[in-house]
Amino acid sequence: MATITKKQLVERVSERAKVSRTDxxxxxxxxxxxxxxxxxxxxxxxxxxxxxxxxKERAARIAQNPKxxxxxxxxxxxxxxxxxxxxxxxxxxxxxxxxxxxxTATRVTPTRAESPQIEIKTDIKSNGERAHVExxxxx
Numbered sequence: 001m002a003t004i005t006k007k008q009l010v011e012r013v014s015e016r017a018k019v020s021r022t023d024x025x026x027x028x029x030x031x032x033x034x035x036x037x038x039x040x041x042x043x044x045x046x047x048x049x050x051x052x053x054x055x056k057e058r059a060a061r062i063a064q065n066p067k068x069x070x071x072x073x074x075x076x077x078x079x080x081x082x083x084x085x086x087x088x089x090x091x092x093x094x095x096x097x098x099x100x101x102x103x104t105a106t107r108v109t110p111t112r113a114e115s116p117q118i119e120i121k122t123d124i125k126s127n128g129e130r131a132h133v134e135x136x137x138x139x
Contacts, residue, residue: 001097006028009028010024010025010028013028035053039054039080042055043055048085049086049087049088050085050087050088051082051083051085051088052082052083052085053080053081053082054080054081054083055078055079055080055081056078056079056080056081057076057077057078058076058077058078058079059076060073060075060076061073061074062074
């Protein structure tokens, strides 16, 4: 799957709306600034069928460092939650990524108690050609 940058988004919107890139960039940046500003104030932003942005309070909690197993106090904090809207959810569900873009699962299968096997299956796309790779490794 590809990552789309703000610059690429500006170019697409600019071409489709037949507006200069500079003006498009200013509008998109102002939109993003306004979203951040409203969230900082604790406001909820609802875009029908697209989704909802809202600030959630996370309570303080005790966590554990996985390396040292030491208990650590994590302070309360505010975080942004995005809930997907119906139109976006339906659109994404109906148009999944191409099979070549999604790697298949890796499965760990213990064959003996002291020597588990790792089986890796994946499709690799290189130079426009697809190859299927299977590999078993002893751990």
